[in-house]
Amino acid sequence: MTEQKRVTVAITGASGAQYGLRLIECLVKADVKVFVLVSKAAHVVIATETELKMPAQAAALTRYFTERYQAKDGQITVLGKEDWMSPVASGSGAPASMVVCPCSTGALSAIATGASNNLIERAADVVLKERRQLILVPRESPYSAIHLEHMLKLTQMGATIMPASPGFYHNPQSVDDMVNFMVARMLDHLGVEQTMVAKWGSDRH
Template identity: 45%
Template structure:
């Protein structure tokens, strides 16, 4: 298996389960994952999963520490981290979920924290950047920012589950979205049943 070095950013939009499923699959396969979590994303983890956010990275260690992959934790304010430089080679980045605030800052080229700086690096180095926005309805500002990023080379993957694979649970729908992101990062998986044509 071709081992990859990937970056996962979590920002403060509802949808933490998408990120956790994606992290678990990447680490289960033995990939190296660099993780950045915004302050608002910690709040989402508390609300959606009941995490004790005072323990921060230890929560990730307890959930994923038994898996063979390598999880590298980066504080949000560490602008000198390895992933902040284009000379640090990676296979791509995903921001999952991506808030409209984070999306706007990346679209504007702002780098006020490590997550935004790393996304900027992906764009300038022309490496895969997948953005999973989680908001509804979308305003014209949101749509214009997504279009701007798409024109700059990012791939926009709204958190929209499909139903042709006949999901039986919320977990099935979460796995579908995570799987679509992994497809774009060229990570093999079996998170959902693929369409093989109707009869």
């Protein structure tokens, strides 16, 4: 029996919460089990950038996402920032892939230095130490030398840095189209099939 694919998605306080929320939705549709971590700052950003009214408590937020994305029972699990007994906190139980989307420069710094002061930072540290897949989606402009140094350091550790920089060659007609472009790239890297954005040159086959 094939084990269900599992992915950790962390949403931090950078602008671009729509990317992380759409990624969760797409993973659920692809029958992936998703562990979700939402920072306190992310709650503020989501309330600012969207009309969503998300509960703060992990159990209530699990129910909220499950209903919103019509997930199966147990398919989405929201974890508290200090839930140190959760699977993502240990290499023996953590998913093979983690995406921090969007990734604030503060989270970028903490992950690059192994701070592990909360579960998001610890989960990313676990992925790095276990040589698993870590995708970071920073959203900042411009980048300082500090940000770039952290990105280089994490790339050298094996992480994938995927800035939230949507392309325009697919002729986007809406903000949703631009969000989908980036989420499609994340899904491609995660090995999850997607049909939102055609692969470059696919129309020539």
